[in-house]
Structures are given as structure tokens and as C-alpha cells.
Amino acid sequence: MTFDENKHIERLKKEIEKTYGAPVRSRGDCEKISTEILNKTSKYISYNTLRRFFGLAGKQNNVKPSLNTLNILANYCGYPGYFNLSIGEDKQNIPVEEVYSALLLFEKKQAIDYDAVAGILKKYTEDKILYFFVYELIQLALKLDDISFLKQLFNLPVIFNDKTFFYTPLFFSILSLGINLRSKKYKYTLWNVWCKNKNAQSFYFELFVDMDELIISHHKAIALYQKHKQTPEANLFAGALLAFKHFISGKFNLFKKEAEKLNNITITKAIHPIPIARMLTVNLLYDHSFNNGLSKATKEKIHFYLNTINKHGDHGKNTIYFHVWLLEGLILSKEYDIAEKVIQAAEKRNKKNKYFHNNDIAPRYFTYKGFVHFHLGNKSFAEKTVKNIVPTDFHPFSLHYDSIFLNVLLYKLYQKKEYLENAKKTAKQYKYNKLMKLLIAD
Numbered sequence: 367m368t369f370d371e372n373k374h375i376e377r378l379k380k381e382i383e384k385t386y387g388a389p390v391r392s393r394g395d396c397e398k399i400s401t402e403i404l405n406k407t408s409k410y411i412s413y414n415t416l417r418r419f420f421g422l423a424g425k426q427n428n429v430k431p432s433l434n435t436l437n438i439l440a441n442y443c444g445y446p447g448y449f450n451l452s453i454g455e456d457k458q459n460i461p462v463e464e465v466y467s468a469l470l471l472f473e474k475k476q477a478i479d480y481d482a483v484a485g486i487l488k489k490y491t492e493d494k495i496l497y498f499f500v501y502e503l504i505q506l507a508l509k510l511d512d513i514s515f516l517k518q519l520f521n522l523p524v525i526f527n528d529k530t531f532f533y534t535p536l537f538f539s540i541l542s543l544g545i546n547l548r549s550k551k552y553k554y555t556l557w558n559v560w561c562k563n564k565n566a567q568s569f570y571f572e573l574f575v576d577m578d579e580l581i582i583s584h585h586k587a588i589a590l591y592q593k594h595k596q597t598p599e600a601n602l603f604a605g606a607l608l609a610f611k612h613f614i615s616g617k618f619n620l621f622k623k624e625a626e627k628l629n630n631i632t633i634t635k636a637i638h639p640i641p642i643a644r645m646l647t648v649n650l651l652y653d654h655s656f657n658n659g660l661s662k663a664t665k666e667k668i669h670f671y672l673n674t675i676n677k678h679g680d681h682g683k684n685t686i687y688f689h690v691w692l693l694e695g696l697i698l699s700k701e702y703d704i705a706e707k708v709i710q711a712a713e714k715r716n717k718k719n720k721y722f723h724n725n726d727i728a729p730r731y732f733t734y735k736g737f738v739h740f741h742l743g744n745k746s747f748a749e750k751t752v753k754n755i756v757p758t759d760f761h762p763f764s765l766h767y768d769s770i771f772l773n774v775l776l777y778k779l780y781q782k783k784e785y786l787e788n789a790k791k792t793a794k795q796y797k798y799n800k801l802m803k804l805l806i807a808d
Contacts, residue, residue: 378436378451379420381443390420399442407441415756432759433541448538465490465499469506478507478515487524497535500525504539508546517559519543520566531573544574545762554586561590571595572603577764581797585611599637602628606644613651614800625652639688642671647695654699668692668704672711686712690727693734697771698804705738729759733772740778741808749779766792774805 383389386399396416403411417423419431419439431439436448445451468486472478483503490496507515520526529536547553560566571591576584585608592604609624625648633642649664675688689712696705712731732754740748752775760768773789776782786806793802 374448374451375431378439378443378448381445381451382439385443390416391422393417393422396420396422403438403442407438409438409441411435411438411758412756415758418756432756432761433538434758434762434765435756465495465502469499469502472506473510476510478503478510478512480515480518483515484522487522496524497539501535501539501542504543505546508543508550511550511552513552513555516556520560520563520569523565526565526569531569536569537573540569540573541762544570544576548576548579553583557587557590561587561594567591567595567600574763575607577767578796580607580611580767581614598631598634599641602631602633602637602645603641605631606641606648609648610644610651613648613655614798616800618655622652622656625649639675640691642675643688643691643695646671646692647698650695650699650701660699660701665704672708686715686727686731689715690731690734693731693738697734697737698801700741702738702741705734706742709735709738729755729757730761730764730768730771733768733775736775736779737771737805740775745779748775752776752779766796767798770798770802771805774802777806 379390382399386395386402388395390396390399393413396413399416400411400413403409414423415431415435419435433448440448440451443451464486468482486499487496490499503515504519506512507519525536531537531540547556560570571587576587580588588604588607588611592600592608595604605624605628609621609628612618612621612624628645628648631645633645646664646668649667650660653659653661653664671688672692689708692708693705696702696708732751736748736751736755739745739751755772757769757772760772770789770792773785773792777785777789789802789806793799
């Protein structure tokens with residue numbers, strides 16, 4: 367059984383209208399619901415986000431809502447989260463008694479029985495109940511600080527077999543695991559175990575790239591992953607992230623060493639576009655740190671990969687991620703003319719691609735696009751672009767990182783001190799002061 371995202375979004379809309387007590391047909395309805403959400407959940411969703419969600423802002427503004435937005439809307443309707451609502455369809459027909467009984471027993475014993483879990487997962491192979499159980503198990507394990515079970519989580523094959531991290535129920539579960547693990551001191555213990563596990567390598571380390579915590583702690587997870595997954599793609603992925611970490615931390619000798627190692631990796635068509643874009647970002651930062659500007663070699667590499675990915679698009683919908691991650695490096699190195707060409711290439715290739723305005727990439731893309739147009743002297747276009755950005759729609763594992771870019775852009779556009787102060791505060795908290803200085807400099 368597949369997880370029909372559109373069907374569950376439509377169900378959520380009906381639940382919202384049921385809770386609101388009337389059809390949602392106007393801006394006025396959205397404003398009222400926004401207020402009700404704030405009063406009921408103490409969480410804020412703008413009326414513009416609601417207009418986009420209900421298709422009241424024009425087709426060009428219909429973007430897929432973020433997980434954070436979906437969770438808040440589900441909370442408004444009385445559900446613990448969006449995942450709970452999504453698996454609740456025809457819930458009376460799903461045999462959940464054994465699952466709930468097991469969860470209650472585990473909580474009573476203050477420990478999760480791995481063998482019992484494996485038995486239940488084998489019995490209920492239907493995705494609805496299986497991933498509901500997995501999601502709830504992860505929440506319970508984190509609540510109980512059950513390190514023993516969490517160590518074995520990625521040993522449960524039925525969860526991961528024939529799946530990719532684009533599979534929505536699994537994505538939600540791992541995303542929740544990563545976010546909630548941030549505050550746990552035992553995350554280092556888990557990383558030391560998970561780094562040797564193929565499922566964990568693919569579904570935790572490669573999926574949950576925690577940009578918010580990269581400088582503070584997550585670089586240690588990336589280093590462990592790299593140590594135990596010695597493939598060209600893994601070395602490119604991890605090496606670029608570690609080089610970026612050293613650059614932002616001001617450790618230029620380590621940055622130089624890590625950056626130069628990337629040049630020895632053989633790049634094949636099988637390698638995902640994002641690690642290639644991260645490599646190019648490192649090349650750009652290296653050139654501006656040690657070569658007094660963009661080198662001919664880096665310029666040629668950017669041109670080559672941009673043309674290759676645009677023409678062939680071997681990774682399908684993921685090609686847009688290449689453009690966005692490349693824009694990040696071009697902005698930090700202030701190569702705005704090339705960045706404009708990347709924007710043009712992205713929009714040409716993805717004009718008819720629904721993933722182009724997907725929730726986890728659209729806010730970052732529009733932020734970068736605004737940066738580029740502002741620095742090329744097109745302030746009015748940058749202001750127009752900024753209107754497409756909903757800060758709460760930034761991805762949960764880069765929410766604060768992305769907000770630094772956005773607040774600096776807003777400060778440059780409107781010269782309001784509050785934006786600058788917000789950026790400085792976030793940069794200090796997450797150790798991105800170097801990033802902040804690069805962005806604020808003209």
C-alpha cells in the first residue's frame with residue numbers, strides 16, 4: 367500500500383473546515399483560522415500560508431506545505447501530529463489493538479522489547495499500521511531514553527527494505543528522530559553504533575543533514591559516517607560538509623586539507639547532485655580564500671556540471687537541489703553573475719516540474735534568488751521574490767541556518783535593525799558568525 371500524500375492533504379483540509387465550522391473560501395476565513403490556531407495551539411501560521419494551503423492565492427503560489435505547517439494544522443484539528451491524522455483514515459478497519467497494547471506495555475516496563483517489536487512488524491506489513499507503529503516507537507524510545515532499543519532501530523529490515531528517504535512515512539519518522547535526538551547527550555553513543563549500519567548510513571546520516579547543529583555537534587556524526595562508508599559519493603558528501611564546517615569555524619588549515627581531498631575523488635554519473643553542488647561550494651570558498659578569486663578550473667567545473675545535469679537530469683526531480691545548493695556557494699563567494707545564470711537554468715529546466723516549488727526547497731530557493739537580484743541591483747524584484755517566502759516552511763533541520771540568510775536579506779532590503787539583530791542572535795547561538803559576516807558584507 368502506498369502513502370497517498372494528496373489524499374491526506376485533502377482530508378486535512380476537510381478536518382480544518384470541520385473544526386472551523388464552515389468552508390474556507392476567503393482571506394477572511396484564513397485570518398480567522400490563523401487566530402484560532404494561535405489561541406488553540408500557541409503556534410502561529412500566517413493567513414497567507416493558509417491561503418496557499420487552500421488554493422486561494424493563485425496557482426503560481428500553490429506550494430506544498432512543510433511538515434511543521436502540517437503538524438500545526440493537525441494540532442488545531444485535535445491530532446497529536448499530521449502523521450497521526452494521515453494514518454487515521456478508516457482507522458476503525460485497522461487492527462491496532464496489539465500495537466497499542468505493546469506500546470502501553472513497553473511504557474509500563476520503561477523499556478522496549480526489540481524481539482516483540484520485530485514480531486509485530488513482521489505481522490503487520492500494511493504501511494499504514496507499520497509506519498504508525500514505527501513513528502510511535504521512536505517517540506516512546508526517546509521519551510524513555512531507551513538507548514538499547516535505539517541502537518538496534520536500524521536493524522529492523524522491514525522498515526527500510528525497498529524504500530528510499532523520499533518515502534513520506536519513513537521520512538517523517540527519521541526526521542522526528544533527528545530533531546528530538548538533538549537534545550540527548552547519548553546521541554554520540556548512537557552515532558558510534560549507527561555509523562556502521564547500512565540502513566542508518568542511508569536513512570539517518572544521508573537524510574538528516576542537520577545544518578542547524580552542524581558546527582556545534584553534527585559534524586561529529588558526519589565524520590563517523592565517512593569513516594565507515596568509504597565510497598566516492600560518501601567521501602564527497604561528508605568531505606564537503608566537513609570542509610564547510612572548518613571554513614565556518616575559521617580553521618583554515620583543516621579547511622584547506624579537506625577541500626584539497628575532494629579533488630582526488632572520481633565523480634561519476636551515479637553520484638547525487640547535492641554532494642556535487644556541495645563540492646563546488648567548497649571549491650568556490652577555497653578559491654576566494656587562497657586564490658584571490660574564482661579560478662578558471664572551478665568556473666569550468668560549474669559550467670560542466672550545470673550543463674550535464676540540465677541536459678541529462680539522471681536524478682530526475684532532485685536536479686533542482688543541485689541548483690539551490692550551488693546558489694548557496696555562489697552567494698557566499700559573491701559570484702552573483704554566475705548565480706543569475708544558475709537561476710535561469712533552474713527555472714528553465716524545472717518550469718513544468720511540480721517539485722520545483724516543493725515545500726522543503728522553495729523557501730531556500732526564493733531566499734537565494736532574492737539575494738542574487740538584490741546584489742545585481744534589482745531591489746524591486748528581490749522584494750517581490752521575498753513575498754513568496756514563509757519562514758515557518760524552511761526545513762526543520764535547517765530552519766535556523768536558513769533564517770540567517772533570510773534575515774540578512776530582509777535587513778538589506780528594508781534596513782530594519784530587528785532583522786539584523788535576529789540574524790546576529792541566531793548566528794551566535796549556532797556558531798555561524800563567519801557565515802553572518804560573509805552575508806552582511808557587500
